[in-house]
Amino acid sequence: xxxxxxxxxxxxxxxxxxxxxxxxxxxxxxxxxxxxxxxxxxxxxxxxxxxxxxxxxxxxxxxxxxxxxxxxxxxxxxxxxxxxxxxxxxxxxxxxxxxx
Numbered sequence: 001x002x003x004x005x006x007x008x009x010x011x012x013x014x015x016x017x018x019x020x021x022x023x024x025x026x027x028x029x030x031x032x033x034x035x036x037x038x039x040x041x042x043x044x045x046x047x048x049x050x051x052x053x054x055x056x057x058x059x060x061x062x063x064x065x066x067x068x069x070x071x072x073x074x075x076x077x078x079x080x081x082x083x084x085x086x087x088x089x090x091x092x093x094x095x096x097x098x099x100x
Contacts, residue, residue: 001069003076004028010037012086019044020084022077032062035073037081044081046074 005025011018022035034049048063064070 001026003073005031006076006080008037008077008081008084010081010084010086014039020081022046022081024073024077034061035077037077044078046077 003024004027005023007023008020009022010020017039018036019039020037021033022037023031023033024035025031032049036047036049038045038047048060050058050060052058064073
């Protein structure tokens with residue numbers, strides 16, 4: 001299995017510990033969205049997409065089964081993150097409704 005595409009949305013101003021989001025594509029045919037790029041106590045890391053359960057616990061929606069794959073994903077995503085310029089925050093425009 002090969003990671004064939006990585007897309008990064010890097011924030012101009014971090015939102016707390018959240019630095020941005022990533023999407024990764026495997027073999028040009030399967031994509032995983034909403035990987036979070038987070039600043040932690042031991043440095044920047046990639047958190048897998050998750051959802052909140054009714055008991056307020058979070059569980060991963062998708063995650064690598066092996067540590068080797070987790071390390072590959074982290075390396076590829078963080079490498080692309082470092083090469084991606086920040087996107088400035090855009091305030092909503094009063095005329096932001098589409099008319100087409």
